[in-house]
Structure formats: structure tokens, C-alpha cells
Amino acid sequence: MIRQGVIEPPKPKVKMSNLMKVLGSEATQDPTRLEMEVRSAAAEREQAHVDRNIARKLAPAERREKKERKLFDDPNTLEPIVSLHKIIDLSHPLTRISVVVVEGGSKSIKRYAKLMLKRINWAAAVKNEDENEEEDEEKPVNKCVLVWQGSIAKPSFNRFFVHDCRTEATARKVFSEAGVAHYWDLAVNFMEDQI
Numbered sequence: 001m002i003r004q005g006v007i008e009p010p011k012p013k014v015k016m017s018n019l020m021k022v023l024g025s026e027a028t029q030d031p032t033r034l035e036m037e038v039r040s041a042a043a044e045r046e047q048a049h050v051d052r053n054i055a056r057k058l059a060p061a062e063r064r065e066k067k068e069r070k071l072f073d074d075p076n077t078l079e080p081i082v083s084l085h086k087i088i089d090l091s092h093p094l095t096r097i098s099v100v101v102v103e104g105g106s107k108s109i110k111r112y113a114k115l116m117l118k119r120i121n122w123a124a125a126v127k128n129e130d131e132n133e134e135e136d137e138e139k140p141v142n143k144c145v146l147v148w149q150g151s152i153a154k155p156s157f158n159r160f161f162v163h164d165c166r167t168e169a170t171a172r173k174v175f176s177e178a179g180v181a182h183y184w185d186l187a188v189n190f191m192e193d194q195i
Contacts, residue, residue, distance in 0.1 A: 013045070014038045071108065081109045083149045085116050086187045089142035097162075098171070099187040100144075101180070103155045116144045147190045148183075156180045 001007040014022045019038055026034065058066065085100040102112045122142045156178045165171035168188070175184040 011041070013041075015042060079151045079153060080104060080155050081106055081149065082152050083109050083113055084147040084183055084186060085113075085144050086147050086190055087122060087142070087144045088140055089122075098165075099184065101157065101183055103152070103157055109149070113146065113149075117146065120144065145190070145192060147187050 002009050012022050014037075016035070016038060019034065023034060080103050083102040085102070087097050087100070100116065102109060104112075122144055163171070163174045165174060172181060172184050175181045
């Protein structure tokens with residue numbers, strides 16, 4: 001279009017660094033005027049850039065929706081995934097979790113599994129407590145293990161919550177009320193050599 005003469009060719013992008021190369025002899029005749037023109041053209045280009053960015057910027061609601069979609073939605077997964085974790089030793093108050101059930105998309109399940117299995121140092125809290133108490137018996141190393149992971153038809157839990165169950169019967173009741181008593185059976189009967 002430029003060669004045919006339909007569209008006017010763009011002006012050369014003159015900067016202070018290439019002023020002499022682009023304008024040559026004109027720059028030596030009136031350098032002050034040309035310097036002002038170059039600075040104003042550079043300011044116009046920068047303002048156009050800022051305006052384009054503002055026009056492309058998402059509204060706060062759209063930005064929040066995009067972030068939620070990125071974190072939780074996975075177009076490849078049609079059904080939710082469940083991940084069932086078990087922690088070996090619960091004697092320390094910082095690690096007072098026995099069975100953890102996680103439901104969600106593949107991205108969030110993957111992130112949560114990394115947190116439970118790699119990032120949290122389950123043995124550290126128990127080690128600090130053992131240093132204070134002298135015991136002859138050897139305890140197994142405290143850690144979190146993945147008991148089971150798979151797809152389900154619909155989620156059993158609709159929000160995040162923690163249950164403090166003192167007995168096995170109350171824990172079983174919590175899972176039974178959600179319709180997933182078999183999760184508790186899987187966690188209780190899980191042996192590490194099954195992996």
C-alpha cells in the first residue's frame with residue numbers, strides 16, 4: 001500500500017542517539033529546533049504506547065475472573081479430581097492433620113499435592129519435640145503420603161473446612177455425612193509398602 005502511494009510512509013523514528021544519522025546536514029543548521037522536535041516526537045510515541053496499554057487493560061472484575069480461571073479452571077478436565085493424603089504422626093500441634101481430602105481441577109490438585117508432599121517439612125516439628133524429650137523407642141519418620149487420587153462424578157465437599165475429631169468413630173461419621181466413608185477406610189487401612 002505504501003509503494004502504491006495509498007498510505008503515507010511512516011516518519012522515521014528519530015531519537016537523540018540517531019539524530020545526526022537520520023537528519024544529517026539539517027541537524028547542523030538548527031540543532032535546537034530539531035532537538036525539540038525529536039523530543040516531542042519521542043514523547044508522542046511514548047504517550048501513544050501508554051494509551052494503547054490503558055485501552056487493553058482489563059477491568060477489575062475481568063482481571064479477577066481471568067485470575068480465577070487461570071488458577072482453578074482446567075478446560076481439559078470435565079470432572080473433578082480427588083486426592084487423599086495421610087500424615088503418619090500427629091503428636092505435634094503444628095501437624096494435627098490425619099487425613100486430608102482435596103477436590104478440584106488438575107492444576108489445583110497438582111499444586112496442593114506439591115505443598116503436602118514436598119514443601120511442608122512434616123518431620124521438623126516432631127524432631128524439635130524429640131530433642132526436648134529423651135525417649136528410647138524409635139518413632140517412624142513423620143511424613144505425608146498420597147493414599148489415592150482419581151476422578152469423581154461430582155464433588156462431595158463444597159468448601160474448605162477442618163474437623164477436629166478425637167475418635168475414629170467421629171471421623172468416620174464426618175466422612176459418612178459427606179457420602180465418602182470409603183475415604184476414611186482407605187486412609188486407615190493404607191500401608192506404606194502398598195506404594
